[in-house]
Structure formats: C-alpha cells, structure tokens
Amino acid sequence: MTALLQATPDRFAAAARRVMARCEELARVSAMSGGIERVYLSPEHARVNRLAAEWMRELGMRTRQDAAGNQIGRLDRIVGDGLVPDAPALVIGSHLDTVPDAGRFDGIVGVLVGLEIARLLRAPLDDGRYGVPLPFALEVVAFSDEEGTRFGKALLGSSAVAGLWNDDWWALTDAAGTTLRRAFLEFGLDPGRIGEAARRPEELVGYLEAHIEQGPELDRRGEPLAVVSSIASARRFQLTVEGEARHAGGTPYDMRRDALLGASEAALAVERVCRDEHHIIGTVGQLEAFPGAVNIVPGEARFSLDLRGEFDGERDRVWDALSRELDAIMGRRRLRWHAREVHNAAAVMCAPLLQDVVREGIASTGTVGADDPAVIFSRAGHDGMSIGAITDVGMLFLRNPDGVSHHPDEAVSASDVALGIRALGESVLQLAADRGAGA
Ligand code: GLV
Ligand code: MN
Ligand code: MN
Numbered sequence: 001m002t003a004l005l006q007a008t009p010d011r012f013a014a015a016a017r018r019v020m021a022r023c024e025e026l027a028r029v030s031a032m033s034g035g036i037e038r039v040y041l042s043p044e045h046a047r048v049n050r051l052a053a054e055w056m057r058e059l060g061m062r063t064r065q066d067a068a069g070n071q072i073g074r075l076d077r078i079v080g081d082g083l084v085p086d087a088p089a090l091v092i093g094s095h096l097d098t099v100p101d102a103g104r105f106d107g108i109v110g111v112l113v114g115l116e117i118a119r120l121l122r123a124p125l126d127d128g129r130y131g132v133p134l135p136f137a138l139e140v141v142a143f144s145d146e147e148g149t150r151f152g153k154a155l156l157g158s159s160a161v162a163g164l165w166n167d168d169w170w171a172l173t174d175a176a177g178t179t180l181r182r183a184f185l186e187f188g189l190d191p192g193r194i195g196e197a198a199r200r201p202e203e204l205v206g207y208l209e210a211h212i213e214q215g216p217e218l219d220r221r222g223e224p225l226a227v228v229s230s231i232a233s234a235r236r237f238q239l240t241v242e243g244e245a246r247h248a249g250g251t252p253y254d255m256r257r258d259a260l261l262g263a264s265e266a267a268l269a270v271e272r273v274c275r276d277e278h279h280i281i282g283t284v285g286q287l288e289a290f291p292g293a294v295n296i297v298p299g300e301a302r303f304s305l306d307l308r309g310e311f312d313g314e315r316d317r318v319w320d321a322l323s324r325e326l327d328a329i330m331g332r333r334r335l336r337w338h339a340r341e342v343h344n345a346a347a348v349m350c351a352p353l354l355q356d357v358v359r360e361g362i363a364s365t366g367t368v369g370a371d372d373p374a375v376i377f378s379r380a381g382h383d384g385m386s387i388g389a390i391t392d393v394g395m396l397f398l399r400n401p402d403g404v405s406h407h408p409d410e411a412v413s414a415s416d417v418a419l420g421i422r423a424l425g426e427s428v429l430q431l432a433a434d435r436g437a438g439a
C-alpha cells in the first residue's frame with residue numbers, strides 16, 4: 001500500500017523522543033512522594049491540564065477545558081484559505097489521570113501520540129506549510145478520569161462527553177468523604193453546567209486512541225502494534241460483609257462471626273469461579289477489616305470486585321453465580337453481605353471501518369507483523385467505552401514489555417512509540433482519503 005503520511009524516519013523518532021520526555025515530565029506531577037498518583041479533580045489534574053494546554057497551543061490548537069475537566073485542543077478544518085469553525089472533528093484521545101503508584105504511560109502516551117500526529121499533519125513537510133488538508137477538524141482530548149481511582153466510578157470525564165452523566169454520581173465520595181459535587185466546586189467547575197461537556201454525534205467523525213496493551217500478547221508475538229477489536233465490558237462493586245466484633249482471646253471459634261474470613265473466602269470464590277470461565281476476569285483489589293485492631297475479631301469487612309468480560313451477558317451470568325456463592329459462604333459463617341454497584345460499562349466493539357484504517361496504518365509502517373497484525377480484544381477499560389455511545393471508536397495497541405501495567409515498571413519503547421505515531425497518523429490519513437480528502 002502507498003503510505004500517505006509524508007515524514008522521514010528521523011521525524012517519527014524525534015516525535016517519539018518528545019513523547020518519552022513529556023511522559024517523564026508528567027510523571028513528576030504527582031500527589032504521591034516516590035511514585036505517581038494523579039486523580040480526578042486534584043491539584044495535579046489541574047497542573048497536567050495546564051501543561052497539555054500549553055503543548056496544544058504550541059501546535060496552533062484552540063484549547064479549552066470542558067465542564068468535566070477534560071482538556072481539549074482543536075485544529076479547525078481548512079478549506080482554501082479559510083477555517084471552518086464548526087466542522088465535525090476526528091478525535092484522538094486518551095487520559096492523563098492515573099491509578100495509585102502508577103506507571104508513566106497508561107493513557108498518557110495516547111494523549112501525547114495524538115499531539116505528535118497533530119504536529120505531523122499540520123506541517124509534515126518541514127517547511128511550515130499545513131501540508132495535509134483534512135476533510136474534518138482534528139481534536140486531541142486528554143480525558144480527566146478514566147481510572148476511577150478517586151470515586152470508584154471510572155470514565156467520569158468521557159461519560160460527560162458522551163452525554164451519559166448520571167446525577168446519582170454527584171453523591172459519590174472519595175476516601176476522605178468529599179462528594180463528587182464538592183470536588184467539582186473545589187476544582188472550579190460548576191456541577192450545574194456538566195451538560196455542556198456533552199458532544200453530539202453530528203459534531204464527531206470518530207474517535208481513535210493509541211494505548212499500551214496492558215497485557216503480554218504483543219511482547220510474546222515479538223510484534224510492536226495491534227488492532228484492537230473490542231473493549232471488555234466491566235462492572236465494579238463495593239461489597240460489605242457484616243459479622244460481629246468480639247474479643248480475639250475470649251471468643252471461641254464456634255461463637256465467632258468473623259467478617260474478614262467471610263470476605264477472604266469470597267475473594268477465593270471470585271478466583272475459582274472466574275478461572276473456570278474463558279473470558280471473564282474477576283479481581284478483589286481492596287480489602288479492609290473493621291474495627292481493624294489486632295485483638296478484635298473483625299465485625300465488618302469491605303472489599304471491591306472488578307469484573308470484566310468480552311461480552312456483557314457472560315459477565316452478568318458470572319456475577320449471578322458469584323452472588324449465589326456469596327450467599328452460601330456467608331450463610332455457613334452466619335454473616336450478612338450486600339453489594340453496591342459503582343461502575344457498569346458495556347463492551348464496545350471497535351468500528352469495522354476504524355479497525356480497517358488502523359490495520360492500514362500498521363501496514364504502512366512495514367514493521368514486524370505489519371502485513372497481518374494481531375487483533376486483540378482489550379481486557380483493560382478505555383475512554384472509548386463511553387465515547388462509543390456517540391461515535392465510532394478505533395484503537396491501536398502498542399507493545400508493553402512483559403505486559404506490566406498499573407505498576408511503576410510499566411514500559412513502552414521509544415521505537416514502538418515512533419511506530420505508533422506513524423501508524424495512527426497514517427490511519428487518520430486513510431480515513432481522510434476514505435471520506436474524500438479536502439472535500
Ligand atoms: C483501566 O485501566 C482499567 O482497565 O481499569
Ligand atoms: Mn489504567
Ligand atoms: Mn488507560
């Protein structure tokens with residue numbers, strides 16, 4: 001195939017070096033000493049938005065922070081000598097928030113790759129000319145809350161953009177008891193204006209995202225890039241087990257109603273039930289005992305459950321099976337349990353056309369496996385899960401050594417980032433050609 005993106009290998013390499021340097025710079029914006037943590041509506045969120053806005057302005061983008069704290073940069077469509085301010089936009093995005101003790105690349109690299117593509121398309125010929133007349137506007141969006149670290153509910157930023165905001169979420173609280181509503185006000189956002197973040201399908205051409213794989217498949221195949229076929233569906237729950245707190249010395253075993261042991265057995269049941277399934281993954285990532293003293297049998301335990309699957313139906317069937325297991329475990333131990341669902345996102349299929357342009361983008365790089373790239377379903381969540389409600393979604397995975405992610409050792413190589421920029425930039429031009437470039 002003929003590559004449409006005209007740039008020398010040096011140029012992609014320089015773009016990738018800038019991405020890597022900026023990942024380091026963003027990693028320094030952290031609430032955690034000795035590690036990275038940047039959560040929704042925090043001072044760190046405000047700082048990285050300011051940095052991203054500066055980088056966007058440097059590219060000649062119009063910038064704004066929307067009503068949900070997402071940072072947006074836009075290059076208007078050009079026709080002749082004039083700008084078309086309301087032209088529908090192709091959005092390239094990912095997120096700048098992180099999990100606790102995070103790596104440097106999850107989400108971040110996708111935003112920065114988007115900026116480099118904007119730079120290449122703006123002036124691919126090195127002579128300052130806007131070289132590629134796109135038949136749409138190009139936006140880069142840095143979403144503000146993909147991980148859900150602060151409020152448990154993930155995808156808050158992209159849900160607002162997708163018009164999926166649910167007013168019940170205002171009462172969500174963080175670990176310090178701050179409500180989402182209060183956090184909005186403290187950040188300087190007006191909860192009453194949240195609807196203004198929503199985009200209409202007619203404003204958008206599609207959504208493309210580059211992301212590290214967060215799994216080992218590409219590394220095992222020895223290939224740098226993959227087409228994403230779909231994004232797994234997810235549900236998250238906060239569960240509470242109630243027993244009775246009593247003296248650790250004086251309470252015989254047959255009189256104990258130990259909530260922590262019930263929760264522990266439940267965590268093992270999650271592993272057992274999910275392992276028997278092909279495509280369902282369950283994780284208990286938080287577990288706390290109350291009152292939490294060495295000499296008291298725990299009277300209450302709280303734990304989280306993150307449940308994912310390729311298909312919503314299978315995921316829901318497994319939750320029903322787990323609920324029956326929990327009834328049995330807690331019944332045997334004379335405990336009570338209840339669950340509060342804090343997140344529910346349906347699986348999203350990547351649009352066939354966008355899978356095709358991502359495949360063509362990969363092919364244009366001529367890299368290992370480029371002729372027949374891996375097609376992988378994403379077990380991790382992405383902003384595309386909500387954006388899929390308003391426009392077509394396409395994703396490109398970058399090799400993630402050993403599949404290590406949500407950990408400080410998370411990695412991606414500069415050479416793979418260079419290939420990713422090239423592949424996704426080419427995807428944009430393939431899509432433009434498909435829609436009639438300059439039309
Ligand atoms: C986000 O990375 C998630 O999959 O939880
Ligand atoms: Mn993540
Ligand atoms: Mn991510």
